[in-house]
Amino acid sequence: MALTIGDMGKATGTKIETIRYYERIGLLPKPPRTSGNYRDYGAAELGRLSFIRRARDLGFSLDQVRALLTLSDDRQRDCATVDRIAEGHLREVERKITDLTALRRELKAVIESCDGGTVATCRIIEALGPETSVWQ
Template sequence: MALTIGMLGRATHTKVETIRYYERIGLLSAPGRSGGNYRSYGEAELGRLSFIRRARQLGFSLDQVRALLELSDDRGRDCATVDALARGHLAEVERKIADLAALQRELAAMVDSCHGGTVGSCRIIEALGPTRSD
C-alpha cells in the first residue's frame, strides 16, 4: 500500500504541514519517493504517525513522544522506563488539574460576589486590582 502525504494526513487526521514538521525533527523518517517524486508512505509510517498522534492527544510533549518512539522500537526492553515516563506525565496532568480547580474556585467566588450595579462598584473589577492610578 502506497500513500501520498495527503492520504496519510487524512488517514491520521494530521495536517500535511505537521507531517512534514515531524519529518524535519526526526519523529518520522524521510519517506520514499514515487516515480513522480511524490512522498510515498506505507503501513509502517501510518502506524508510527498514528502512535505520534495518540501520544500528542494524551498531552505528551514532542521530547516525550521521541523517547516513547525510541522505547517502542526496542520491543524486548523492560517497560519500566515507559512506565516512569507515563507516571511522570500523569503527575503533571494531575498538577494542572489541581491548578485549574483552584482557578475555577477563585473565579466562581468572584462571579458570586457580583450583585450588579455599576462598574465603579463591581466586585469582580475590584478583585482584579487597581485599573488606573489616581
C-alpha cells in the first residue's frame, strides 16, 4: 500500500502541514521517499496517524499522545499506565465542564439582566468591568 501525504490527509481528515509537523516532532516516523522525492507511506503509518488523530479529537495533549503511542508499541505491557493517562485526561475534561457550566450560568445571568436601552446603560457592558468607564 503506497500512500502520498495527500492520501494520508484525506483518509484521516488531517491537514498536510499537520502531518509534516507530526513527523518533525517524532509522533510519525519520517517515511521513505520515492525516486521523485515524495513521501511514501504505508498501512502502518496510516494506522498510526489515525490513532493520533482520534486521540487529538478526544482532547489528549501531544505529550499524552506520545506516551500512548509509546505504550501501544509494547503490546504485552500492562495497561495500567494507559488507564492513568486516560483517567487524568478525564479529570481535566470534567474540570473544564465545571468551569464552562459556571461560565454559561454567569453569561446567562448577565444577558438576562439587560433590559434594552442604549449602550450607555447596557448591563452587559457594565458587568464586564469598571474599565469600560474609560471609554466614556
